[in-house]
Amino acid sequence: MCQLLGMNCNVPTDIGFSFAGFRKRGGLTDHHEDGFGIAFFEKSPCPHNKNGVGLRLFHDDKPSYSSPIADLINHYPIKAMNVIAHIRKATQGSNCLVNTHPFVREVWGEQWVFAHNGQLSVNFCQNFQQKMQNSVHFYQAVGSTDSEMAFCYLLNELKSTFDERPDDTTLFAFLKDKCRELSDYGLFNCLLSNGDWQLAFTGSLLFYLTRQAPFGEAMLADDELSIDFSQVTSNHDRVTILVTIPLTSNEAWQQLAVNECLVFRDGAVVYQDTPNNPTYLSIAEGIAIARKVGASV
Numbered sequence: 001m002c003q004l005l006g007m008n009c010n011v012p013t014d015i016g017f018s019f020a021g022f023r024k025r026g027g028l029t030d031h032h033e034d035g036f037g038i039a040f041f042e043k044s045p046c047p048h049n050k051n052g053v054g055l056r057l058f059h060d061d062k063p064s065y066s067s068p069i070a071d072l073i074n075h076y077p078i079k080a081m082n083v084i085a086h087i088r089k090a091t092q093g094s095n096c097l098v099n100t101h102p103f104v105r106e107v108w109g110e111q112w113v114f115a116h117n118g119q120l121s122v123n124f125c126q127n128f129q130q131k132m133q134n135s136v137h138f139y140q141a142v143g144s145t146d147s148e149m150a151f152c153y154l155l156n157e158l159k160s161t162f163d164e165r166p167d168d169t170t171l172f173a174f175l176k177d178k179c180r181e182l183s184d185y186g187l188f189n190c191l192l193s194n195g196d197w198q199l200a201f202t203g204s205l206l207f208y209l210t211r212q213a214p215f216g217e218a219m220l221a222d223d224e225l226s227i228d229f230s231q232v233t234s235n236h237d238r239v240t241i242l243v244t245i246p247l248t249s250n251e252a253w254q255q256l257a258v259n260e261c262l263v264f265r266d267g268a269v270v271y272q273d274t275p276n277n278p279t280y281l282s283i284a285e286g287i288a289i290a291r292k293v294g295a296s297v
Contacts, residue, residue: 023036120188
């Protein structure tokens with residue numbers, strides 16, 4: 001299935017170790033070769049920058065395991081506060097750059113980044129396209145993926161509901177409800193960030209891990225690579241990694257329940273909404289659901 005990777009932290013951090021394992025799922029340890037993308041939110045000193053971060057974005061329509069752009073990212077230690085990456089299996093829309101995640105839009109003077117794993121129904125896509133023809137909306141899809149349509153739908157609903165940016169609690173409640181609404185149209189897992197916070201929602205599989213003192217060694221599941229984080233961190237560092245399927249074999253990953261929504265800031269959970277009687281799928285069950293909707297092979 002498509003793969004999501006996110007990072008949220010309290011200090012600028014290099015995602016190179018996690019990305020080294022993650023990129024191999026794009027055609028080597030997993031079958032999906034329809035491009036990849038990664039977005040880095042970095043601290044920016046520009047006085048006109050509303051939330052103090054700048055965005056660095058890379059896309060490639062080639063498999064991530066062999067992509068020269070992925071090589072560049074592995075050898076260029078970008079220090080970022082928030083990262084969202086995506087490895088694509090094309091199910092709706094052809095394999096091309098315009099259909100490659102993550103997608104970016106401006107919202108209230110901020111750049112918002114979104115990536116989606118799953119597949120939404122043909123009815124959702126047809127309804128979205130019909131709305132675009134019959135009324136004026138703030139956001140339209142550039143490509144032909146259900147994922148970009150879902151992002152635009154979410155933002156159109158947001159801007160139609162609020163004339164100005166709501167407080168964080170109201171914003172989280174709104175985004176959580178809209179993610180669950182989108183999940184009713186099919187398989188919907190997503191990551192969303194404005195560079196300050198990062199939202200995670202899952203309709204099937206999503207895991208996270210928070211690394212903080214005392215730090216230890218981590219070993220990648222997709223590569224013969226390990227690192228002792230105690231040698232490259234300070235005691236006040238806190239870094240949360242989010243991923244579709246755990247990246248390391250020796251760490252205790254936490255799983256999101258089906259239809260659970262979390263928001264992270266500075267590497268910590270600041271908002272959480274877990275359904276009553278939560279359901280946790282096994283990895284095999286999650287992959288089976290993806291296969292059923294055509295999002296996995």
